Amino acid sequence: MIDRYAPFTTRWDPFSDISQLSRTMNRLFRTFPEGRAETFPAMNVYAGDEEAVVTAELPGVESNQLDVSVNGDIFTISGTRETGESRENQAWHRRERFSGKFTRSVQLPFQVESDKVRARLKQGVLQVILPRAEADKPRRIQIENK
Amino acid sequence: MTNQLSKKEKPASPGTEQTNRRPLMTPDVDILENGDDILLVADIPGVDEKHLDVEVENRVLTIRGRTAEQEPANHRLVAGEYSPADFERVFTLSEELDQEKIEASVKNGVLRLRLPKAGQARARKIEVQSE
Numbered sequence: 001m002i003d004r005y006a007p008f009t010t011r012w013d014p015f016s017d018i019s020q021l022s023r024t025m026n027r028l029f030r031t032f033p034e035g036r037a038e039t040f041p042a043m044n045v046y047a048g049d050e051e052a053v054v055t056a057e058l059p060g061v062e063s064n065q066l067d068v069s070v071n072g073d074i075f076t077i078s079g080t081r082e083t084g085e086s087r088e089n090q091a092w093h094r095r096e097r098f099s100g101k102f103t104r105s106v107q108l109p110f111q112v113e114s115d116k117v118r119a120r121l122k123q124g125v126l127q128v129i130l131p132r133a134e135a136d137k138p139r140r141i142q143i144e145n146k
Numbered sequence: 147m148t149n150q151l152s153k154k155e156k157p158a159s160p161g162t163e164q165t166n167r168r169p170l171m172t173p174d175v176d177i178l179e180n181g182d183d184i185l186l187v188a189d190i191p192g193v194d195e196k197h198l199d200v201e202v203e204n205r206v207l208t209i210r211g212r213t214a215e216q217e218p219a220n221h222r223l224v225a226g227e228y229s230p231a232d233f234e235r236v237f238t239l240s241e242e243l244d245q246e247k248i249e250a251s252v253k254n255g256v257l258r259l260r261l262p263k264a265g266q267a268r269a270r271k272i273e274v275q276s277e
Contacts, residue, residue, distance in 0.1 A: 042228035046221035053218045057228055059189040059255035083187070089180045096174040097189055109224050124191035124255020125215050 040098040041077070041126075047109040052130045054106065059124030060097075066121065068128060070114040075130070078103035111136040168213065171231040173257075184243065184261040190233045191215070191255040198252055200259065202245045207237045209257065 041056040054075055058066065066079040083099040112130040119128040176187040190198070192213030199210040215230035217223070239245065244264040251258050 043225070044217075044223060044227060045225040046218050047224045048218065048221040052224075053221055055215070057189075057191040057255075059191040060253075062254065083176060085176075085178055085185060085187075087178070087180050087185075090178045091180070093177040093179060093184075095176050097176050097187065098174075106225060121254075123194050123214065124189070125213075 039104060040081070040102050041104070043077070043104065043106060045075075045106055045108065050132055052108045052110065052112060052132065054108075054126075054128045054130065056126040057124065058121065058126050061121070061124070063121050066126070068117075068119050068126075070108075070112055070117055070130060073108040073111050074105055075108050075128070076103065076105045077126070169229050169231045171233055172235050173209070173211075173233045175235065181263075183263055186237070186257075186259040186261065188233075188235065188257040188259075189255065190252070190257050192230055193233065193252070193255060193257075195252050198257065200248075200250050200257075202239070202248060205239045205241065205245070207239050207248075207259075207261075208234070209236075209259075210234050211257075 041058045041061075043054060043056045046053040046055075054077075056077060058079075058081070060083065061079055061081050065081070066077070069076045078101070080101050081099060083097045108130060111133040113133050116131045117128060119126065121127075173188040173190050175189075176185075178185050188209060190209075190211045190213075192215035193211035194214060197212040197214060199208070201208045201210075211233040213230045213232060217230060239261065242263050243261045247262045249260040249262075
């Protein structure tokens with residue numbers, strides 16, 4: 001057993017409870033451009049120099065139940081998650097997991113090459129890599145010295 | 147019959163995650179029961195069988211998972227709804243469940259636990275005699 005308050009083995013961080021609370025609150029009041037809270041799946045969008053990365057938590061979704069598309073800088077994910085079990089004489093004690101159809105769109109930080117998008121689904125986490133469109137990349141402008 | 151598995155919610159405490167900075171979340175679960183067993187299904191995205199611990203001790207079932215998901219390096223987060231998290235949830239099992247015969251499997255970030263009821267604990271019908 002690990003003793004949480006063992007004085008010399010664990011560094012006590014006075015702010016850890018507060019940051020934990022703030023993360024919990026952020027998760028409770030998730031907001032995205034549409035302004036809908038608690039939507040499935042939860043998504044993150046990351047921007048790099050060469051590409052954008054979108055990740056989504058999709059536990060229990062098979063790749064054939066999932067549809068990912070890009071149009072300009074709009075990324076759309078849709079699909080179905082079935083969580084229903086059908087067994088005889090069953091009683092539900094708890095039903096917290098999302099079940100049903102979902103569609104979500106997010107705006108990417110820039111235009112992407114839609115034919116070079118790669119998507120991978122692993123252990124219920126989707127990762128999509130979207131290379132930035134050549135035409136959209138920032139160009140360094142040479143300043144002439146006269 | 148409705149309180150066969152009573153949830154013992156543990157606040158997602160930082161005590162068990164001192165070695166990494168990932169948040170500790172309570173996974174969403176479905177729990178359903180029929181005459182033979184209880185099925186517990188938990189969403190643990192990013193966790194595979196190597197980073198998952200399911201323990202039963204003194205009728206306390208603990209599910210603990212460490213996510214393998216890493217945030218992409220050299221990228222900045224522009225819109226965030228979740229942090230790759232570790233998971234923990236604790237349940238107290240009723241005495242009628244056979245702790246020795248619990249089966250667990252994980253697939254696509256979903257844990258399924260089958261908790262069979264012990265033979266003698268199944269509903270016994272008691273004859274009522276009329277006098």
